[in-house]
Amino acid sequence: MACERTATLVADHFDDTLVPLQREALDQHARHCADCAQALDEARQTHAHLRTWQPQRVPAWSRPALPSAPQKRSRLRWAWWQWAPLAVSCVLALAVVLNVQISTGSQGMAIRFGASSTPDTAQLEARLAAFDAQYQAALQTLTQTLMQQQATDNARLMEAVIDSVVEQFGDSTARSLEQVIAYFESQREQDLQLLQASYQQLADSDYATIRSVEQLAMLVQGGQP
Amino acid sequence: MSLAEQDDALIRAALEGSARSWDQLVRRHETQVYNFSLRLTGNPADALDLMQEVFLGVYRNLHRFRGESQFSTWLFRIAHNKAIDMARRRPSSTSLESALEDAGDLIEARWQQLDDVPEQDPQALLDERQRNALLLAQMAALPLEQRLVVELKVFQSLTFEEIAELQDISANTAKTRFYTALRRLKALMEQDHGM
Structure with missing residues (x-):
């Protein structure tokens, strides 16, 4: 073979990727090159001889079995974790x-x-109103009891003083003392009102504290009354 | 559904643990792999060994198959590498005489299978086996690298670019090997048949 293109030309002849222009150039060269034309002819014969191969049946053989632990499944399990x-x-x-x-x-x-939803707020308001009414009633009862007790104590004190003065100094002195006692009684009334106001303030403070604690407890329990 | 899509479906099922799908996948490709192995090794016993190694390699690497190429292309890439590994482990004789001995074994083995295909003409079958045996003997006389190029080009229809990539050589080297192999085969043909 004298032509240096023969090997490539013969190989390209069997390559289906050649575009028409390349194949035309290949054929053109083979028509004018005796070496390449002969090599191409022999290569076609050999190729045709090889293609006479008849596929053989596969003899009995032991096909590899699929193991019980598929590889991809294990990768998926890792991915899940x-x-x-x-x-x-x-x-x-x-x-x-x-x-x-x-x-x-x-x-x-x-x-x-x-x-928290609206029905829970209404329940809370209703419970607080009931608690407020109960508190007001208890406070009123306590105040009345305290005033009655104070009135009884004042009456007993005045009677004791008058009896003592009449016994020692006579009736005229007793009248002057009655005026003093009247003044004293008015002062006691004022003291009593002041005391009542103090009780009221103290009770209001306690009530506010109890209400705050109850609201906090409801908030912590998720609005349950 | 195309053959490639059927392959993909079988692969997915096999990866999920379906032994039946794996068996179907092997059966779909075993004839091609066996004939590839037979042409490269030259005898049925080595061909079966090579086929076994190929499918074991396929199983071990099946989870790596991304579907970027057809499964058959990926399969023959593995088969190509396994054939080279086996040739390195078992350096076979390249003499025509020993190859013809192996070809004779093949003919005898195929005669034993004639009873399995009673509808086929025994004489035609014998002629077919003899042609195949002769081809095997001639292929066996080629160096492995030339045999592989002929196999990949003539029987697997790869381009020279694909062959070059597979064998890590240049396309021109692949073409030269192919041409040299054809010349060698032509000489053997003339020797056997007076062509």
Whole structure:
């Protein structure tokens, strides 16, 4: 073979990727090059001889069996465990965003989303109003009892003083003393009113404290009265 | 559904643990792999060994198959590498005489299978086996690198660019090997048949 293009030309002849222009140039060269034309002819014969191969049937053989542990499944199992912490984090973040409230009461466990609903506020107001009425009644009873006790004590004191003065100095002196006692009694009335006001202020303070504690407890328990 | 899509479906099922899908996948390609192995090794026993190694390699790497090429292309890439590994482990004789001995074994083995295909003309079958045996003997006389190029070009219809990439050589080297192999085969043909 004298032509240096023969090997490439013969190989390219069997390459289906040649574009028409390349194939035309190849054929053109083979028409004018005796060496390449002969090599191409022999190569076609050899190629045709090779293509006479008849596919052989596969003899009986032991096909490799698939083991019971597929490789991809194990990779998926690892992937599931790797994603589990992220999934838990997402659930917790969602619970915070939606303000999920879980509480237990006499009717069992309850789950709420977002702020307390309107019916819970009404229940709270009703309970506070009942508590207020109960407090006012108890306070009124206490005040009346205190005033009656004070009046009884004052009357007893005045009688004791008058009896003592009449016994020692006579009736005229007793009249002057009655005026003094009247003044004293008016002062006691004022003291009593001041005392009543103090009791009222103290009771109001206690009531405000109790109400605040109760509201705080309801908030902690998720609005359950 | 195309053949490639059927392959992909079988692969997915096999990866999920379906032994039946794996068996179907092997059966769909075993004839091609066996004939590839037979032409490269020159005898049925080595061809079966090579086929076994090829499918074991396929199983071990099946989870790496990304579907970027056809499964058959990926399969023959593995087969090509396994054939080279086996040739390095078992340096076979390249003499025409020993190859013809192996070809004779093949003919005898195929005669034993004639009872399995009673509808086929025994004489035609014998002629076919003899042609194949002769071809095997001639292929066996080629150096492995030339045999591989002929196999990949003539029987697997790869381009020279694909062959070059597979064998990590230049396309021109692949073309030169192909041309040299054809000349050698032509000489053997003339020797056997007076062509």
